[in-house]
Amino acid sequence: KQEVTQIPAALSVPEGENLVLNCSFTDSAIYNLQWFRQDPGKGLTSLLLIQSSQREQTSGRLNASLDKSSGRSTLYIAASQPGDSATYLCAVRGGSGNTGKLIFGQGTTLQVKP
Amino acid sequence: GAGVSQSPRYKVAKRGQDVALRCDPISGHVSLFWYQQALGQGPEFLTYFQNEAQLDKSGLPSDRFFAERPEGSVSTLKIQRTQQEDSAVYLCASSPDRAYSNQPQHFGDGTRLSIL
Numbered sequence: 001k002q003e004v005t006q007i008p009a010a011l012s013v014p015e016g017e018n019l020v021l022n023c024s025f026t027d028s029a030i031y032n033l034q035w036f037r038q039d040p041g042k043g044l045t046s047l048l049l050i051q052s053s054q055r056e057q058t059s060g061r062l063n064a065s066l067d068k069s070s071g072r073s074t075l076y077i078a079a080s081q082p083g084d085s086a087t088y089l090c091a092v093r094g095g096s097g098n099t100g101k102l103i104f105g106q107g108t109t110l111q112v113k114p
Numbered sequence: 115g116a117g118v119s120q121s122p123r124y125k126v127a128k129r130g131q132d133v134a135l136r137c138d139p140i141s142g143h144v145s146l147f148w149y150q151q152a153l154g155q156g157p158e159f160l161t162y163f164q165n166e167a168q169l170d171k172s173g174l175p176s177d178r179f180f181a182e183r184p185e186g187s188v189s190t191l192k193i194q195r196t197q198q199e200d201s202a203v204y205l206c207a208s209s210p211d212r213a214y215s216n217q218p219q220h221f222g223d224g225t226r227l228s229i230l
Contacts, residue, residue: 043224046219102149
């Protein structure tokens, strides 16, 4: 059974700092991995999607990497801003025998202080 | 519409009542997913539709939970005889292609269900 773990559960940093969020998964047979952002009381906003054949994806100040063999992904946020404060979730979409459901980690709650 | 729309945004019900939650996916999206998110946790899969066909309902926690998408667009999640442990945020997501796709899932803002 696929399990997804995110470390740390919470993180507080001063504005301007670069930071890394970690995600690990137990079954390397994934189809893709997606990073989301969730603001309080809101749904999930997709940030980056990495296909199983890819190593990384970049969007603006965000960079996500994927090491399928070791079951790890990282989300790198450069020059953090107070507006980056939110909960970040990673999710994997399984391989064969799976109807495309996402399996989520518990999230990392990020606070960026001005 | 521009995004996935869910209604109501908030629902309070007494234990034992039935509730119905609605999801309007992005127009033309083939795939529709329901997830349940408990406080402080990541979402957990409930069920999946490809057009009107319910292809996976392995995540539904009990036979009190029922979902349908009769015309392949709007979906309804129904919970019968609600219990306190049903209190959670129910999220709906859609994507343009079938399950095995590298298209991202687009989420609605969810329905926050509170059972008293």
